[in-house]
Amino acid sequence: MNTKMDRRKKYTRMVLKDSLMQLLKEKPISAITVKELCELADINRSTFYSHYGDHYDLLSKIEEEIIEDMQEKLQMFNMWTEELIPIEMILEYIVDKKDVFLVLLKENGENNLHKRVRNLAHGFLVNHLMRMHSIEKDKIEYLSMFIVSGSIQMIISWLDRGMDKSEKELAGMINTFANKGLLGVESL
Amino acid sequence: MNTKMDRRKKYTRMVLKDSLMQLLKEKPISAITVKELCELADINRSTFYSHYGDHYDLLSKIEEEIIEDMQEKLQMFNMWTEELIPIEMILEYIVDKKDVFLVLLKENGENNLHKRVRNLAHGFLVNHLMRMHSIEKDKIEYLSMFIVSGSIQMIISWLDRGMDKSEKELAGMINTFANKGLLGVESL
DNA sequence: GACACCGTGTTGGCTATACAACAAACAGTT
DNA sequence: AACTGTTTGTTGTATAGCCAACACGGTGTC
Numbered sequence: 001m002n003t004k005m006d007r008r009k010k011y012t013r014m015v016l017k018d019s020l021m022q023l024l025k026e027k028p029i030s031a032i033t034v035k036e037l038c039e040l041a042d043i044n045r046s047t048f049y050s051h052y053g054d055h056y057d058l059l060s061k062i063e064e065e066i067i068e069d070m071q072e073k074l075q076m077f078n079m080w081t082e083e084l085i086p087i088e089m090i091l092e093y094i095v096d097k098k099d100v101f102l103v104l105l106k107e108n109g110e111n112n113l114h115k116r117v118r119n120l121a122h123g124f125l126v127n128h129l130m131r132m133h134s135i136e137k138d139k140i141e142y143l144s145m146f147i148v149s150g151s152i153q154m155i156i157s158w159l160d161r162g163m164d165k166s167e168k169e170l171a172g173m174i175n176t177f178a179n180k181g182l183l184g185v186e187s188l
Numbered sequence: 189m190n191t192k193m194d195r196r197k198k199y200t201r202m203v204l205k206d207s208l209m210q211l212l213k214e215k216p217i218s219a220i221t222v223k224e225l226c227e228l229a230d231i232n233r234s235t236f237y238s239h240y241g242d243h244y245d246l247l248s249k250i251e252e253e254i255i256e257d258m259q260e261k262l263q264m265f266n267m268w269t270e271e272l273i274p275i276e277m278i279l280e281y282i283v284d285k286k287d288v289f290l291v292l293l294k295e296n297g298e299n300n301l302h303k304r305v306r307n308l309a310h311g312f313l314v315n316h317l318m319r320m321h322s323i324e325k326d327k328i329e330y331l332s333m334f335i336v337s338g339s340i341q342m343i344i345s346w347l348d349r350g351m352d353k354s355e356k357e358l359a360g361m362i363n364t365f366a367n368k369g370l371l372g373v374e375s376l
Numbered sequence: 377g378a379c380a381c382c383g384t385g386t387t388g389g390c391t392a393t394a395c396a397a398c399a400a401a402c403a404g405t406t
Numbered sequence: 407a408a409c410t411g412t413t414t415g416t417t418g419t420a421t422a423g424c425c426a427a428c429a430c431g432g433t434g435t436c
Contacts (some may be wrong), residue, residue, distance in 0.1 A: 006424065007230055007393055035413060042195055044394050049415065196422055223383060232424050237385065352382065 014049060015041040024103045029059060043172055063104070063113045067120055069093065074124050087171035091155070095167065099160065105156050114152070121148045147178045203229040203240060208246055212291045245361050251301045254288070255308055257281065262312050273360035279343070283355065286347060302340070309336045315322055335366045 019041040024030050034055050038045045052058045062101065073089055094101050104113040125144040135143075151174050158170055165173075203309045207229035211220050222243050244266045261277055282289050292301040313332040317323065323331075339362050346358055353361075 006391070007232075008423065011230070012393080033413060034415095042199070044195075045414085046395080046416075047393050054414090137387080194421070196393065200423080221383060222385095233384085234386075234425080235423050238422080242384090 009051075012043055012047060014050060016043060016051070016058060017062055020055060020062070021100055021103060024059075025099075029055060060112065062100075063116055064162055065098070065117045066097070066113065069076070070117070070120060087151070087174050089168070091167040093173055094155065094159070095163065098163075100160050104133070105152075118148055118152055150177065194219065197239075200231055200235060204231060204239070205250055206238060208250070208354055209291060212247075217243060221361060229244060238250070250288070251292070251304055254285070254301065255304045258305070258308060262308070275339070275362050277354055279355040279359055282347070283342065285353065288352075290347050292338075293347070306336055306340055309339070337366065 005114060019037055020029075020032070023040065025035060032047060032055060032149050034045060037055055041048075052061070070090065073093055076089075082125065105117075122144050124138055125148060126137075127138045129144060130137065133140075154170070154174060158165065204225065206245050207225055208217075208220070211225060211228065220243060222233060222236060225243055227234075240249070246295070258278065258281060261281055264277075310332050312334060314325075314328055317328045317332060318325065321328075342358070342362060346353065
C-alpha cells in the first residue's frame with residue numbers, strides 16, 4: 001500500500017539519519033552512543049527506540065536504502081543501454097551522496113555497505129556477462145568479482161582524492177580496464 | 189519562570205520562521221499565503237494556527253525577537269563603554285542576521301522592524317546624550333532622530349552593496365558623522 | 377446569478393513524540 | 407568487592423502535531 005508516511009516520522013528519521021552520518025565522520029559506530037546521537041538530532045531517546053532497535057539498526061537501514069536506490073538505478077539501466085556496467089549512472093549517484101559514501105565505504109575494514117554494493121554489482125554483472133558471453137558460470141563468477149572489486153576500490157580512491165577526474169573519465173577508465181580483462185577471457 | 193520549551197514547539201516555530209523569511213525574499217507578505225508557508229515548512233496548517241494568529245502575527249513575533257536581542261545587546265553596552273553608539277556591536281549582530289535584515293529593512297516603504305529599530309536606537313541615544321550633554325530635551329530628540337535615521341540608511345545601503353566595508357570601517361564612519369554633528373551642537 | 381476553485385479559520389479524533397523515571401548493565405576507580 | 411558514573415532499554419503519562427473535514431468568504435468565469 002502506498003500510504004504516505006506521517007511527516008513527523010519522516011522528519012524524525014531524517015534527522016536521526018543525518019546525525020548518525022555526521023557522527024560517523026568523526027568516529028566509528030562502536031564509539032557512538034545512542035544518547036549523543038539523540039542529543040545531536042534533538043530527538044528524544046525513547047522516540048529513537050520507537051523507530052530503531054539501536055544505532056546499528058539505523059545504520060543498516062541507511063545502507064538498505066542506498067542499495068535499493070542503486071538497485072532501482074540498475075533496473076532502469078537494464079532497459080536500454082549496451083554498456084558493460086552503467087558506471088556513469090552509478091558515479092552520478094555516488095557523487096550525489098558523496099559524504100555518505102566517503103564515510104561508509106572507507107570505514108576500517110569491510111563493512112556492510114561495502115559488501116552490499118559489491119554483491120549488488122556482482123549479481124548484476126554476472127547476469128549481464130552470462131547473457132552476452134558463452135563462458136562457464138564458474139569463470140564468470142570470478143571474473144565479475146575481479147572487475148567489481150577493482151572498480152569499487154577505484155571509486156573509493158577517487159572519492160578520497162576529492163574526485164580529481166570527471167565522472168565520464170573515471171567511467172571510461174573502469175570500462176576500459178573491465179573490457180580488457182574480458183578480451184583476455186575471450187581468447188581462452 | 190524559566191521553563192524550557194518543549195523541543196517540538198521550538199522546532200515548529202523555527203521552521204515557520206525560517207520559511208517566512210525565505211518567502212519574504214521572493215515577495216511581500218501580502219502576496220504570501222499561510223497555505224504555502226506551511227507547505228514550505230512542512231508543518232500542518234492547524235499547527236501553524238495553534239502558534240500564531242496569522243502570518244502577520246508571525247512576522248511581528250520575529251521582529252519582536254530581533255528587537256529584544258538588540259535591546260539586550262544595548263543593555264550590555266550601557267555597562268562599560270564610552271562610545272556614542274555601540275555601532276560595531278550592532279553591526280556584528282546585523283551581519284549575523286544579514287538575510288533577515290536585508291529582507292525586513294529593505295521592504296517597500298517603512299515597515300515595523302524599521303520603525304522598531306529606529307525607536308530603539310533613538311530611545312537609547314536620547315538617554316545617552318542627555319547624560320553626556322547639557323542640551324534641551326527638545327533639541328536632543330531632533331538630533332537623535334537625525335543621527336539614527338542617517339545611520340540606519342547607511343546600514344541598509346551597506347547591506348545592499350554586499351557589505352563592501354568592514355564592520356569596523358562602517359562603525360568608524362557612522363561615529364565620525366554622528367560626532368561631527370555633535371560638535372556643531374556644542375557650539376550652540 | 378450559478379458554479380468552481382482557492383485560501384482561511386476551525387474542529388475532533390488520532391498519532392507521534394516528549395519527558396521523567398526506573399532498573400539493569402557496563403566501565404572505571406579505589 | 408564496593409562504589410560511582412554513564413548508557414541502555416523500557417514504561418506511563420502528557421503534550422504537540424497531524425490529518426481530514428467543514429463552513430465560509432473571495433475571486434473569476436460563463
